[in-house]
Amino acid sequence: MSIVRPYGDTTGDGMVQLSFTLPIPHDKRAEGAAIQLANKMGMDPALLVHAKPMGDGFTFFVVYGKVSHLVDTEKVQIVERDFPLLSAKEVNAVIKRKLRRRLNVVGACIGTDAHTVGIDAILNLKGIAGEKGLEYYAELSVTNMGAQVSVPELVETAREQKADAVLVSQVVTQRDAHLHNTRAMSAAFREALPAGKRPLLIVGGPRFDELMTADLGVDRIFTRGTTPREVASYLVHALIGSKA
């Protein structure tokens, strides 16, 4: 079935819940305003189940209601994994046979962002979710620059290491810092290196939209729950072609 609606307790009931704050004091008018918003968002009828004044002039609402929108699962746009998931052994074997040298990876968390847990999960031996990180792969040579790395430093290191791929992490998203930093990074690589010499550019972080590759000027985006094996498989696929 490709057409679905939200499910509360009966197929087709279309029930959803929503919470939000309006910057007005709590009174009957405020409750009406909350219902108006819910109606405009497509909830009809909208049932206001909770309203609570907060501080001066703010009210928090919880609204339950029925939405009439239909969702067509056929028309959903997603980035499907378009490469085979390989084991570490297979990844190493492909690199060894086809590239005949180690594949160079440079990773960093750029800008003023100091969150290293995500990039370390992908790169460090320790890995994540029971999978070892890229350092474990004998045929990958990994340089992990850590956090708060500037774009010029990253470009310089990528050049020195003859990076085949550059892996960048961005966790802080306030004021779209992750988008600005990623665009600055990809622009710097475009400026510094001609098309054929440019490493594969990969960014990752929990709040990226995987569909934004073109906009950000990168080759691939990874988000929440990424594991090292997916990244290794993608590297082989994108740089070598994974047909073993």
Added chain:
Amino acid sequence: MAGKLDLDPRIVARARALAVRAGQPVVDIARSHTTVSVERAVLRLAGVHGADSDGIPWVNRLVDAVRADVGLGHGVAVPVFHAAAATGVDDLTVLAQKAAAGAVRFDVPEKKAEVTAARRRAKKSAADGLKIVDRRRAERDRLIKRYGDPQQRPWIYLIVATGDIYEDIPQAQAAARAGADVIAVIRSTGQSLLDYVPEGATREGFAGTYATQENFRLMRAALDVTSKELGRYIRLTNYASGLCMPEMAALAGMERLDMMLNDSMYGILFRDINPIRTFVDQRFSRQVHARAGIIINTGEDNYLTTADAVDAAHTVTVSQLLNEFFAHEAGLADWQLGLGHAFEINPDLPESFRMELAHALLAREIFPDAPLKWMPPTKHMTGDVFRGNLLDGFFNLVGALTGQGILLVGMMTEAVVTPWISDRDIALQNVRYVLNGAGNLHEDFVPAPGGFIRNRANQVLGEAIELLERIVDDTLMEAIADGTFGLMKRPATRGKGLDGVAKQDADYYNPVTEALEA
């Protein structure tokens, strides 16, 4: 509260003695070095203020000028006050401006009388600066008497972080009205790596607001108004950690901040600041906090975001003991030690809650007189905000059951955004429910002898002692280089800010340290 775990006092005493031995070599390093930020803090207390048209503070320009002429090893006080007398420029900010323009040269006078005279003037200026700090402290005592302390323990600690001081102020006031006893203004990302303190009121931080003297002043003044309105003194917190710990401490003292995040290793581990730089800066900054009557908050909670909260539980205890030693050595009293720890065990583990209770109670009993800072779950918070709210409730319950001093309110949206106004409201409701319904449950709560909680606490203490013994043998610097804390490897020869460290010469003079150690 003491005595629920049946800890052997001899073992606790042994742990403390080991921490002293592990920490002493680091104190020796701190006492024999200075840094650009220590020297800038001296100048700030001596009255140098403001910044040039690029926003670089005059203290930076002055210290850089002195350093270029005579190095840092003598301390800047004597060269600066000697130059002031020689050029007849009494206002040190004006002297800094002239020095920046290349119109003043600095040297260490050869005549003994000139040195003595320069020292005397430096001492007088430093004393004037410390007088401001003392007045602020007395003012705090007065206001607390007038408005009163929070009625309950733990004190409720809330964060604001809009990036814009003028947004932060109404949010902080609203948070206080909603029940917060302590407001922390988180700093912008990147500030801890600036080797200067920005100037003026600021509106453009990322994920936090710049810590500046003017922002401190504005927020403190606003919270004074709210304290009066609420009849309860609202405390203000900011962050010392970073490349400018000494200056942050001086500014916090002069603007009557009440608490400062000041961990002995946070900058090293989580900002890759050079270990020696950090330890030198840390000691001076804590001496200033001691004088200012500021409560420090240490950062052990952070280790559990990069290391596992069960495997690394003992590293928290070790770090708390080290932080306690460094704090006492710098003159801080027990009531000023907001030692940190956190509810960060993977909630999917069996018995996770019992282990949390054991760890929290262990800290309580090792440090009975310190207002421990209890930090909420962050690492295992996910986009499932409903589950997050439940975890925060259990976190609050541990806080109440184990008599924590300061409770940082956990947000169910921790993994998603910096807190929304509704997140804060829901979180406070959670805290109120627990404190109201179970705030006195600790009276009935005694872990069974020989039971899980007692065993776990004693096991962690035992592991802490083993680790301390290793650190005493290998040195703390080696332990930090090896990734003992938070799995971060930080060798003493690397990291940011090392170029701002200098060994003290035989004639090193620092009028502030002299006054603080008198």
